[in-house]
Every structure is written in C-alpha cells, then in structure tokens.
Amino acid sequence: MALFLWATITFAGLVVALSILLIVSERVLVNYGICKLDINAGEKPLEVDGGQTVLSALYANEIFIPSACGGKGSCGHCKITVLSGGGPLLPTETPFLDRKERRSNVRLACQVKIREDVYIKVPSDLLDVKMFDATVHRTVSLTHDIKEIRFRINDGGEIKQRPGQYIQIEAPSPDGPVFRAYSISSAYYDVNDVELNVRLIPGGIGSTYLHELKEGDPVKFTGPYGEFYLDEDPDTEIVCVGGGAGMAPMKNIIYSLYDKWPDRVCWLFFGCRTTKDVFYLKEYRELAQKHPNFNIIYALSDNLEPDEVWDGETGFIHLAADKCLKEGIDRQAFLCGPPPMIEAVMRILEEKGIDEDDIFYDKF
C-alpha cells in the first residue's frame, strides 16, 4: 500500500516540478513584449502581446479571418499576406500554398508567430466580419438528409451579406470549438436572419451538430465571408448550377436577384439522383409565375423507379445545361457541387462562350 502511495507521490511530484520549471522558463524566454501588428498599411494598427500567433491576435481583436480547424494548421483557410516580420515559411505551411502564393508572401495566420513588429495584408472585406450570437428560429427537413436551418440574430442584430457569401458556424468537438463554413441561403434583405441548407454527413462534426439543433438553441457564427460579386448589369444573364446539397448559395442569389431586378433572366440547373432528393421546386415554380424570365431545370441522374413520377429532365446536369443554353449571350455563372460536376459544367459553359473569369464555383 505504502509503495503505491510513494510511487504516486513521487511521480506526481516530478511532473509538477517539471511543469513549474517549464512555466517559469516560458515566462522568461517566450516574452517578446508588446509588438505592433499592422493591417493593410495602417488601416487597423494593433498593439498585441508578442509570442502568440497572428491568428489568435486577430481573433482577440475581433478580426475573424476564415479558419476551420481552430489554429492547428490542418485546414489551410487562414491565408493572409505577410509583408514583413513573419519569419521564413514553415514546413507546416508548405502543403497549403502553391508556388504563386509562396512568391507573394502568403502565409497561414495560425503558423506565423509574432516575435517582432508584423505587417500584414488581409482583404478589406474581412475587416467587416463580425461574431454573431443567434438563436435557432426554425428547422425544416427538406429531404431525408438535408435540413433547412434558420437562425435569428439576438437582440435585433443585423447582418449585411451579399448573395454567394458564407458564414462559419462554431461547432463543439472533442478538441475544443471548431468552425465549419456554410453558404447563406436566405436573401440579402433578410437582415435579421441567416438560413442554411445542411446535408448530414455521417460522422461530420459540423453537420451532426447542426442537425441536432432544436428551436431556441443558441448558436454562434462569424461572417460574412466570400468574394463573389453579382454582376450589376441587368442585361447579363445569371446561370446557377448546383448539385446535391449545393442549393444554398443559389437560393440566396435567385431571391436577391428578383428582389432587385424583377425581369432579369436567370437559369437554375439543379442535379439530383432521385425524386427523393428534389427540394425547393414548388417554391421556385411559384417564384417563376411572378418572374417569367426565371427558368428552372431539375435533372435526375438515376433511372426512375417504377412508382416515381417525374416531368423534368433526366441524366447528368451538365447535359441539361448543354441542351438549354444558347451560345453568345452575356452571362455570369455560379456553380456549387461536387468536383466532377463542377469540371463537367465548366467545360460546357466555356463552350457556350462564358468567360472563365465570369464563372465562380464552390467545390465540396
């Protein structure tokens, strides 16, 4: 008995002694004093404690640049340009940066430690990103695995977003909170609300958390993020191509579009596998009755079961797009779906004469 007691006390004592030594030496050694963190050449100069990473310094000062993994260097989202003071590129960053980014000093904010005055550049949009506290207002099951979830921002708060932008939801995980990105599906004029379409991915941290939310639950998110700008010229046609769960940004674009320009031409192509995966079709048909220039094409890729009824297209969605779109019209396109679909659709759209710069996509 005494042996176990002695063993425990000895080991615990040693560990405590080592920890104290480490804490003391950290205080002495990792003390870089107050450093300057300059953003966009004086647009937002900050004074921060040295020794921390740029990401945590930015979050502490309420600048929420995108980051999904919580600073572990595994998502590669927190890219910023470090003009000086960041030290050399680390081996933990290289997998996330291509040659062009390396040459223009793009770094991962979670890996750059502040040891001296640091000068960084971030897209000015990101300086407007805020953290929102909200409450789950409504959840609706759209299909067997996709849910529409609507948050209402607490205390009458408002969010200013553009169609095509996304937010980052804070989800709990065994290693502390992580952030997961979801496109906003509610239109820009719903300033008090943010609505998402979430497909349940078995074992996924973000989608499992979101699917288990009930009305009245509190949530936290940061946003809006994303650099998509809708073409303001009313003669430019908008082409939206989505697949699977990639409906959210399209819904935002379509409702925002017809709020601003009731007569604008818009094509929606949406690829599903079976009739079970079809959603929002009724709502869109109602919208199309008010706005005749809105064309809705849903296509099913699987063969119809004997008891299924379907009056739309069949086959893959890029074939439907190929059939319906005429060449030589000014268009802007937004694609959202699985990578093979995006690639196939990109090819078709370029054949139809849409400039590569006018095609935006969101692969997942």
Added chain:
Amino acid sequence: MNETSALVIIVAAIFTNNILLANFLGMCSFIACSNQISTAIGLGTAVTFVMTMTTMINYAIYHTILKEGAVLVPYDLTFLTFIVFIAVIAAFVQFVEMFIERFSPKLYFALGIFLPLITVNCAILGASLFMVIRNYNFAQSVGFGFGGGIGWAVAIILMAGLRQKMRYSDVPKPFKGVAIAMIVTGVLAMAFMGFAGMVTIQ
C-alpha cells in the same frame, strides 16, 4: 560495477556501439532530416546536447529517487523508470525548443517541426536506459550520453552528405527517396562494423 573509463565509452559510443548504426535507434528523424548537411548538423547538435543533459538528469533522478535503496524514497520504484525518463525528456526538449527559438531563430526555423520530434527520438530514451542496464556510474553515463549523441550526429551528417551527392546520381525509380536511404544506412552500418574490436563495452 563496470570499470571501463568514461573516455573509452565515448569512443565506443561513437564508433563500435554507435546508437544509430549498431542499435538502430532514432531512425525516424535520421531518415526525415538527412536531406541537407546544414539541417543535419543542427539536429545532430541538438540531439547531442539533449542526450548528454537528459542522461545527466535521468542519472540523478534514478539514483536519488527510483533505485532500490535510494536516498529520498524508501521503496524500489524502478518500475517507474520508463515513464519518468520520458517525462523528463519531453520537458527538457520543450525547454530546449523555447531556448533555441529565443536565442537562435535561424536554427529554430531550420529544425522546424523536427525539434519536437527529438522528444520521441528513441535514441534519447535508449541512452538513458542503457545507462541503467549497464550499471554506469555518473562519469560513464555522461560519457555515454555525449558519445552516443556525437555518434548519432556523425551518422546523420554522413548520411546527409551522401544524400546530397546522391541527388545527382541515377537511382532506379523504385529505390528513389526513403528506399535508397535505408539501403545506404545499411551499407553505412556495415562499414562501421569495421571498427569492431577497436574497443569493447558491454
């Protein structure tokens, strides 16, 4: 009690009982970090330093606390040897990391993520355990730790030199990268067997 002089142990640990080439300990960072001579020298120095210091600290802890009949504890706590040694090594590496980061940022960036890897470098723990198994006294332990570190450094620097040369040689495709590194390590180990018989330690 072992009567070998500490100097002999240093020489033996470098040549005849090289911890890497004779015991095959510490292979992971050896393979991963041997692409450039400058990195190899940095890591070799760090390992030598950590190995010498941890054998010293572990010697003191083993003989004052863990060993049967030690001064501070009236019980035989040798079953705690592994976990205590590992804890000491991990804490010491953390300390070294902070120290290097503060005083030699260049070396810190050169070593990068490989510095924390020293924590799990089996050669470091191996040196401390050999010290216990072979019943070394303090001078012998320090000698073994220092010699073992130098031996490891010599091996990795040789390897880095060879790999730098090999960059321009026509290695058959299936052997490129780690495969040829393993073969070269084997050849190096065989070459070091030529030193056998020069000095002997148990």
